[in-house]
Amino acid sequence: MSLGRLISLVSLLVAISLGTLSDVPHTHAPISLDSYRVLTADFHVHSFPLSWGTLAPWDTVLEARHDGLDVIAMTPHNHVWVAYIGRWFSERIGGPTVLIGEEVVTPRYHLLAIGIHDEIGWRQSAAGAINEVHRQGGVAIAAHPRKFYWPAYDAAALSKLDGAEIQHPLIYATTRGYSEVQQFFDRAQLAAIGDSDYHGTGPMGICRTFIFAHDNSEGAILDAIRTHHTVAIDRDGRAYGDPALIALMRNVDLAQLNPSFVNPEWMTRASAACGLLGLLALFLFGEI
Amino acid sequence: MTQVWSADARVTLRPSATYRELGQKGGSSGKWKLVRRPLFLALFLASMVSLIASQRLTLRLMITGAINMSFIPLVEFAGLSATWRRRYDIPFSRAVDLFFMSHGPWILWLLAYASIWAFASPDHAFFWTAPRFIWPTFIVAIAWSASIDYCFFREVFHRGRAQSAFDLCVQRAVSWTLGILIFGADPLAPELTRILHL
Numbered sequence: 001m002s003l004g005r006l007i008s009l010v011s012l013l014v015a016i017s018l019g020t021l022s023d024v025p026h027t028h029a030p031i032s033l034d035s036y037r038v039l040t041a042d043f044h045v046h047s048f049p050l051s052w053g054t055l056a057p058w059d060t061v062l063e064a065r066h067d068g069l070d071v072i073a074m075t076p077h078n079h080v081w082v083a084y085i086g087r088w089f090s091e092r093i094g095g096p097t098v099l100i101g102e103e104v105v106t107p108r109y110h111l112l113a114i115g116i117h118d119e120i121g122w123r124q125s126a127a128g129a130i131n132e133v134h135r136q137g138g139v140a141i142a143a144h145p146r147k148f149y150w151p152a153y154d155a156a157a158l159s160k161l162d163g164a165e166i167q168h169p170l171i172y173a174t175t176r177g178y179s180e181v182q183q184f185f186d187r188a189q190l191a192a193i194g195d196s197d198y199h200g201t202g203p204m205g206i207c208r209t210f211i212f213a214h215d216n217s218e219g220a221i222l223d224a225i226r227t228h229h230t231v232a233i234d235r236d237g238r239a240y241g242d243p244a245l246i247a248l249m250r251n252v253d254l255a256q257l258n259p260s261f262v263n264p265e266w267m268t269r270a271s272a273a274c275g276l277l278g279l280l281a282l283f284l285f286g287e288i
Numbered sequence: 289m290t291q292v293w294s295a296d297a298r299v300t301l302r303p304s305a306t307y308r309e310l311g312q313k314g315g316s317s318g319k320w321k322l323v324r325r326p327l328f329l330a331l332f333l334a335s336m337v338s339l340i341a342s343q344r345l346t347l348r349l350m351i352t353g354a355i356n357m358s359f360i361p362l363v364e365f366a367g368l369s370a371t372w373r374r375r376y377d378i379p380f381s382r383a384v385d386l387f388f389m390s391h392g393p394w395i396l397w398l399l400a401y402a403s404i405w406a407f408a409s410p411d412h413a414f415f416w417t418a419p420r421f422i423w424p425t426f427i428v429a430i431a432w433s434a435s436i437d438y439c440f441f442r443e444v445f446h447r448g449r450a451q452s453a454f455d456l457c458v459q460r461a462v463s464w465t466l467g468i469l470i471f472g473a474d475p476l477a478p479e480l481t482r483i484l485h486l
Contacts, residue, residue, distance in 0.1 A: 012335075015345040016346070019342075020345075020347045049356075051474055054353070063341060066342070077472075105478050173418035200341050201341070201413075203343075272339060272345070273406075279395075
């Protein structure tokens with residue numbers, strides 16, 4: 001065996017061993033504040049196939065649990081059947097709570113339909129789509145509302161909308177993006193939502209919503225969004241949502257509720273370094 | 289150079305000369321030749337899925353990642369099949385083995401991309417992988433990969449320049465269309481409607 005192949009195989013074995021050993025879920029004890037149960041949620045999650053996600057629906061559920069999320073909404077683009085697979089799996093492993101959702105992708109706006117049961121058509125106005133979401137008993141959230149989506153949200157749509165993403169990974173990619181979602185949020189009375197728009201890149205729930213609900217049932221979670229009992233907090237501690245609820249969170253350890261920004265332990269780092277080294281060595285010297 | 293670097297690395301850096309040399313060698317065909325490089329590609333993609341999603345290599349994500357991502361070698365097979373001619377070309381298993389050596393630009397691109405997710409904090413990773421930074425590197429990988437595959441058709445299948453360019457387009461049309469449909473078909477209709485102002 002060549003030296004290059006030996007180095008690559010040893011590196012990969014070490015990487016997989018360390019990675020598998022350190023693959024431990026971030027759990028947190030149930031948090032109660034005042035009369036509320038505080039749940040961590042991500043309402044914008046994509047899976048393989050068809051929606052540009054890399055993880056299978058069951059891995060998506062396991063990853064949500066790993067990243068300390070109590071609730072996720074699986075939101076395939078313009079269909080719902082992948083979300084049903086995720087919920088089926090979650091019910092068999094004891095959580096997290098999986099809501100059936102859809103990211104309604106249209107040429108003029110993107111809308112999250114959460115708590116629905118049938119597909120929402122994309123060839124209709126934002127107000128029409130929101131009506132359809134409500135008819136199915138769900139809630140409608142404006143997805144990453146950048147400026148070019150604003151014209152679709154006319155007065156009729158804004159008056160019916162339940163929430164808007166004020167925290168989304170785009171706020172870390174562009175300062176203009178952050179400014180635009182903030183301006184959209186200020187246009188109407190909306191629930192503050194933090195979502196990671198998860199496609200398999202980075203931790204799920206890097207942006208997440210803190211839900212103030214009475215329990216972790218689907219009905220209680222949807223009610224909390226309808227009544228704007230939500231808080232979203234960015235990396236620097238800026239909080240959005242109901243001021244009374246933000247005040248309640250003042251003494252909560254946020255690192256416990258969102259471990260995305262906690263530095264990984266050495267085993268995770270070593271697994272990544274050995275894995276990358278092993279794969280590079282296999283490509284350069286491996287003679288596969 | 290031959291002694292140190294793998295054939296895949298040499299094809300990546302000197303595609304024409306390396307494919308000419310490998311094509312003249314002949315070499316064996318057979319079932320193992322047919323699957324070994326596609327299997328390596330599936331293993332590599334599974335590792336990328338795990339690294340990018342969880343910043344580590346875990347068996348859990350690698351196993352299902354390999355199953356999910358196996359559609360990529362399969363659509364590559366389909367694309368190559370559309371250009372291979374039984375009567376004139378080398379055995380299909382040998383053709384697959386040589387063709388799958390051409391993934392070097394994508395392997396290097398994905399290793400760099402995964403390094404960002406593995407070592408940068410999530411907010412910095414989102415910044416450095418924003419479209420304004422990623423798209424130029426993506427276009428370089430597309431062009432580099434296309435130039436290698438063009439050399440494959442020239443040196444291994446012994447096609448003329450125009451025919452090689454045509455075969456490259458056929459291979460890309462088949463494999464990329466199938467790949468995009470499997471990976472992300474659902475938003476395509478509304479996105480095309482937006483782009484084409486329909």
